[in-house]
Amino acid sequence: MKKARIGVIGVGWWGTVGHLAHLAEDPKAEVVAVWSRTEEKAKARAARYGVPKAFTDYREMVDTCGLDGVVIASTPNMHDEQARYALEHGLHVLMEKPFVLQAEQARSLHRLARENELLLSVCHPLLYRSGMTAARQAVLGGDIGDPVVLSAVFAQRVYELYAGRLPAVFQRPDAMPSPNHQSYADPQVAGGGQGHTQASHIVGALLWLTGLRPAEVFAFMNHRDLDLDVVDAMTLRFDGGALGTVVANGLVARSTRSMGVEVQGEKGILAVDVAQGTAVLYTKAQKEPLRFGGDAPEDRENVAAVPRNFVRTILGETDLHVGPEVAVREVEVLDAAYRSAASGQAVRIAPDAQGREKTG
Numbered sequence: 001m002k003k004a005r006i007g008v009i010g011v012g013w014w015g016t017v018g019h020l021a022h023l024a025e026d027p028k029a030e031v032v033a034v035w036s037r038t039e040e041k042a043k044a045r046a047a048r049y050g051v052p053k054a055f056t057d058y059r060e061m062v063d064t065c066g067l068d069g070v071v072i073a074s075t076p077n078m079h080d081e082q083a084r085y086a087l088e089h090g091l092h093v094l095m096e097k098p099f100v101l102q103a104e105q106a107r108s109l110h111r112l113a114r115e116n117e118l119l120l121s122v123c124h125p126l127l128y129r130s131g132m133t134a135a136r137q138a139v140l141g142g143d144i145g146d147p148v149v150l151s152a153v154f155a156q157r158v159y160e161l162y163a164g165r166l167p168a169v170f171q172r173p174d175a176m177p178s179p180n181h182q183s184y185a186d187p188q189v190a191g192g193g194q195g196h197t198q199a200s201h202i203v204g205a206l207l208w209l210t211g212l213r214p215a216e217v218f219a220f221m222n223h224r225d226l227d228l229d230v231v232d233a234m235t236l237r238f239d240g241g242a243l244g245t246v247v248a249n250g251l252v253a254r255s256t257r258s259m260g261v262e263v264q265g266e267k268g269i270l271a272v273d274v275a276q277g278t279a280v281l282y283t284k285a286q287k288e289p290l291r292f293g294g295d296a297p298e299d300r301e302n303v304a305a306v307p308r309n310f311v312r313t314i315l316g317e318t319d320l321h322v323g324p325e326v327a328v329r330e331v332e333v334l335d336a337a338y339r340s341a342a343s344g345q346a347v348r349i350a351p352d353a354q355g356r357e358k359t360g
Contacts, residue, residue, distance in 0.1 A: 003030040004314040006307075007070045009058050009082055011036050011045040013179045014096060015073030018123070022304040023071070024049040029311045033065045035074075058082055062089050068314050069119065071307060072096060075180075075189045076196060080105045083120075087112045092119035094310040097204070098196040098334065099327045103349070106331035110324045119313055121320050122327035124204050126259075128305040129277030131293015135270055136209050138281050138292075144265030147210050150236075150244035152261045154202035154274075155252040161185065162193045162228040162250065185228070193228025195221065195334050199248035204330045205274055206246065206261055208322060212238040214329055217336035218346040224251065234337050239351070246333075277302070 008020050011034045023029045033053035036042035042054035055061040062070070062085060069092035072082050080100045083093050087109065099122045100106050113120035126132065138144065160166065164185035183189045190196060207214070216237040221229035230251050236244040252258070259275040268283030277299050281290040293299060305321075312318045336347040 001028065002315060003028055004311045005030050005032050005066060005068045006311065007031075007033045007035065007061050007065055007067045008051075009035045009061070009070050009072045009086075010074030010078075010096070011041060012073070013177045015071070016045060016177050018096075018125070018303055019071045019073055019094075019307050020045060020049055020051075023307050023311070024051070025304075026308055026311060028315060029307070032067060033061045035061050059085060062086055062091060067091055069093065069310065071310070073123075075183050076101055076191045077189050080109070083109055084112065087116060087118055087120070090116065090118070092310070092314050094119075094121050094123060094307065095327070096123045097200040097330075098191060099200075099331050101191040101196065101331075101335070103328075103332045103335040106328040110328050113324060119310070119320060120324040120327065121310060121322050122204065122324075122330065123306050124201070124208065124322050124326075125303045125306050126201060126274050126277065127205060127208055127322055128302040128309070129293055129299045130295075131276075131278040131299070132205070132209070132272070132274070134292035135272050135279035135281075138270055138279075138290075139210050139263055139265075143268060143281060143283060144263060144270055145267035146240065147212060147238075147242045147263050147265050149264045150206060150210065150212075150242060150262070152202045152206045152245070153247045153249075153258050154198050155247070155249040155256075155258040156198060157252055157254050157256075158184075158194070158198060158250040159224070159226075159230055161197070162226050162230060185226075187227050190228065192221075192334075192338055193223075193226070194230055194232050194248045194250045195337055198250055199232055199234075199246060199337075200330060200334060202248065202259065202261065202274065203246055203333050204322075204326055205272075206244065207329050207333075208326045209261060209270075209272065210242075210263060212240070212242060214333050214336070214349050215239050215351065216346055216348050217333055217340055219337035219340040221338070221341040229341070232337065232341075234333070234340075236333065 046054040
């Protein structure tokens, strides 16, 4: 059986539980090497998951291992340079969120991947559930008509992360890695707080579901008593005139959360529960609403589905579930939001002739 040779750059919390653990069990993937800034961690992860090589120099790993692709799950401040090096050396790239921190970095990586005919994607496990796929097909298929108004919310208690403490929701048994809360609390490492860490989930979902191209963003961000933003509110205008709002709250009460998207069109309304991976479609043509998702195998295996889709796309067996356009536009929105919050002015995004993206 042909296998894709994969290297994992960054084997901390999510690099391990979200990628390495699943790649190690994938019969079509051969995990050749792992990278960490610390030798002890690199060797420990390699031993735990049966990976033959461990590196503290990602360039050496790329240069010497004969890889087909890399999963990049390092800290956000390293994403651009690591992805660029991999693409320049002919490797496909799957990147964790936030994809990169600046819009021009995202556009440049996209151009580089396109010029070298390489895959480039961003990790969005919530989008691999059956209800999300059905919801996207309903929007892009015209079931609600052209989107007019969109709203999205992502609320989950993460304030402690930005304060340099580990919230109970992220605490794991000793055998499992936990998030490095010091990295999340450092703007030089994480970029921003709620926008990059949490809003990226729902902004990506909104863009993937609708295929819309963002044109302008105005944002408010509340830092509370921290160096990073904790509560964000954004207003978006899209090519074609659709308007949207995104709210991301890292200060919600413990043990509560809200993750949803609603898309209103001229023909109907689509309401998506992103946390559950379910959706309800209301249209004038239907007597009863249509309900999607909640009981398919992929609804339980959506985290593993991300690296597995990457592997099978490398092998030519399928297409990327989340294409590079979503990654770029997600960064464009967040970059504009941070600049808007800092300046108090709306920030325009360079126009794109493609308008609504129908694929990926």
